[in-house]
Amino acid sequence: MTEKLFYKEPYTKELKAKIVRIDDKKVFLNKTIFYPQAGGEPSDTGFIENYRVIDTQKEGDEIAHILEVQSDLKVGQEVKCKLDWERRHKLMRMHTAAHLLFNVCQMFLDPGIKAVGSNIGEDKSRIDLGYEPTITPEIRQKLEDRCNELIKKKLLMKCWWDEEKPDFRWTQIDDLPKLPCGGLHVKTLEEIGKLKIIKRESKGKGKQRLEFVVE
Numbered sequence: 001m002t003e004k005l006f007y008k009e010p011y012t013k014e015l016k017a018k019i020v021r022i023d024d025k026k027v028f029l030n031k032t033i034f035y036p037q038a039g040g041e042p043s044d045t046g047f048i049e050n051y052r053v054i055d056t057q058k059e060g061d062e063i064a065h066i067l068e069v070q071s072d073l074k075v076g077q078e079v080k081c082k083l084d085w086e087r088r089h090k091l092m093r094m095h096t097a098a099h100l101l102f103n104v105c106q107m108f109l110d111p112g113i114k115a116v117g118s119n120i121g122e123d124k125s126r127i128d129l130g131y132e133p134t135i136t137p138e139i140r141q142k143l144e145d146r147c148n149e150l151i152k153k154k155l156l157m158k159c160w161w162d163e164e165k166p167d168f169r170w171t172q173i174d175d176l177p178k179l180p181c182g183g184l185h186v187k188t189l190e191e192i193g194k195l196k197i198i199k200r201e202s203k204g205k206g207k208q209r210l211e212f213v214v215e
Contacts, residue, residue: 001061003031006044007159010092010184013085019077026064027073032056033083036063040118041095041183046083049073087122088184093192093214094125096157096173096185097147101195101212102127103176104146108139111177116207120183126211128203135208140197143210147195154190 012033021028027048036058037043043056055066102115117128155174162168172178192214199211
C-alpha cells in the first residue's frame, strides 16, 4: 500500500521515499506526494531523481509513477521526488474554483441543481450542469461576479473524511453546501485569483456546460 501524503500535505513539493516495486516504466513507492488521475482531475507530473514522471495512476492500494523512459532505479533505493509544483497548484486552484462556481450556481439557479460532469485542466476547466433554462450571458456575468466577490473574502476550503464511510471525503467552502470530492484543493479562495466564465454550451436537453479559467 502506498501512503498518500498528498492528502495530508498537499503543499509539499519534494519528498524522499523508498522504491518498493518496479514494473517496466512504473515505479511504486512506500509513500508519495504525486496525486493519481481521478474524478476529472489530471495526475501530477514531476521527477523521481532525474527521471521525469509523465503520469501517475492508482492501481489497487498502490500508486504507479510512470516514467518517460526506462530507468536504472532499484527496489529498496531511497529516491528524491519532486512535483511540477506550478502545474499542481494551478490544478488545485482550478478544482477549488469549480466547487465555488457550482456552489454559486446553487445560490443563483437552483439549490437542487446537479453537477453531471466536470473536467479540471491547467488552461481551462468545465462543469456540466443538469439544468433546463438557458444560462444567458447576463446570468453568467452574475455567476462570475458572485464567485469573485467570494474569492475576495478569502473564505476557507475545508476537507475531511467521512466518519462512517471509509474512503469517502467531503469538501466545503466556508458555510456553503458541502460537496463530496477526492481531489486536491487550495486552503483559501484567495489563492484562486480571479475566475472568468469563458463559454456556455448546450450538451443536450437539460444539460449545459460552463467553461472557465482562473487568472
